[in-house]
Amino acid sequence: MKLLILAEKSSAYQKFAQVLGGISGNIGTDTYELVHSHGHLLKLKDPQDQVSADKIARYSEWNSYDVFPWNLNDFAWKKHI
DSSP: OEEEEEESSHHHHHHHHHHHTSSEEEETTEEEEEEEOSSOSOEEOOGGGSSOGGGHHHHHOOSOGGGOSOOGGGOOOOEEO
16 A cells, blocks of 8 residues: 655654655555645634634624633634635
């Protein structure tokens, strides 16, 4: 089987290459190719897009200290590309 190892950043890519002995090679009977991305693959959606309908207004407002601190349990922690 051919494996693709994707590192999110260059420093992780370099560490993988050091540990594996190169950017391509074999792991057991499988071959691998090591690559890295340029920037983050996913990011969190905006706060108001992660909460229930009754909390959207609270987390859409950023102009007042009244909305802080946020309750981290209110969020679904949704990500997007």
